[in-house]
Amino acid sequence: IAPRALNHNRRTLAHEVETVYKEPDAAFERKWDPGPTFFSTQTSRRGRDVHLPEELVARLGRLAESEGVELVAVEVGGTARKPMVRLVLDREAGAVTLADCESVSRQASVLLDAYDPFPGAFTFEVSSPGMERKLYQEKDFLRFAGRAVRVRMRPGWPAPRVIEGVLEGRGDGEIRVRDRAGAMHRLPEGDVFETRLAPRLEHESAPRKQRGRV
Numbered sequence: 001i002a003p004r005a006l007n008h009n010r011r012t013l014a015h016e017v018e019t020v021y022k023e024p025d026a027a028f029e030r031k032w033d034p035g036p037t038f039f040s041t042q043t044s045r046r047g048r049d050v051h052l053p054e055e056l057v058a059r060l061g062r063l064a065e066s067e068g069v070e071l072v073a074v075e076v077g078g079t080a081r082k083p084m085v086r087l088v089l090d091r092e093a094g095a096v097t098l099a100d101c102e103s104v105s106r107q108a109s110v111l112l113d114a115y116d117p118f119p120g121a122f123t124f125e126v127s128s129p130g131m132e133r134k135l136y137q138e139k140d141f142l143r144f145a146g147r148a149v150r151v152r153m154r155p156g157w158p159a160p161r162v163i164e165g166v167l168e169g170r171g172d173g174e175i176r177v178r179d180r181a182g183a184m185h186r187l188p189e190g191d192v193f194e195t196r197l198a199p200r201l202e203h204e205s206a207p208r209k210q211r212g213r214v
Contacts, residue, residue: 052076052085056115063107064089069100072129073136084123085112088136092143096128135195141170148201151177151185152193163187164201 057074064071069089078084087108089096105126112124135141135149145167153161165179175187175195 052117053115056111056117059111060087060108063111064104067100067103067107069096069104072140073134078123082121082123083118084125085117086125086127088127088129088134090129101126101128131199132196135197138170141167141175141195144197145169148198149177149195150198150201151175151187151195153187154191154193157191164198167195 052074060074061071064087069091071087072090073086073088075086075088076083077086087104089100089104091100105124108126109124112122132150135144147167149165149167151163153163155161163177163179163185165177165185168176168178168184170176170189173189175189175192177185177187179185
């Protein structure tokens with residue numbers, strides 16, 4: 001599902017405060033900028049960590065749960081002038097629908113306004129993980145063990161900085177990936193930038209049916 005970005009004016013938002021998610025102790029004023037942003041998980045372009053308040057993240061998680069989905073990640077990025085927040089939703093039994101994203105977006109935008117985490121305009125998106133999903137938590141690595149993955153290492157890691165293969169597991173501070181040649185790569189978690197599923201690799205390695213008469 002493509003990321004869903006919402007743009008509310010003040011009148012629409014005031015209506016939502018009454019009927020969607022009540023926050024009586026906060027002032028609501030949308031400072032919205034729907035323009036493009038540079039995206040980088042949890043880090044601004046200046047290199048400093050950017051996080052939302054823990055209480056806000058916890059409330060966003062409960063909100064998602066009330067809608068029958070799981071909040072697997074809150075990604076904060078962009079620039080100091082144009083920050084961006086993305087909520088990533090998942091559902092183990094079945095797919096996340098566009099209606100799920102819209103419902104969570106509508107309510108989460110009110111919460112973000114209540115906490116007002118940025119001094120200026122910001123962009124907000126809600127999406128599902130997608131086929132080339134990123135693995136965030138320990139349970140993701142357990143769930144997708146045995147699947148093809150692509151691991152990107154942080155700058156400074158000796159080449160190759162992209163390791164592809166079968167996810168063998170995660171533990172003792174490392175991610176284990178077996179490549180096509182059978183070699184085991186033990187990758188320190190602190191040096192891993194991201195780990196994603198790689199369905200294309202599974203498709204390429206699947207046996208092809210031969211055409212012709214038998």
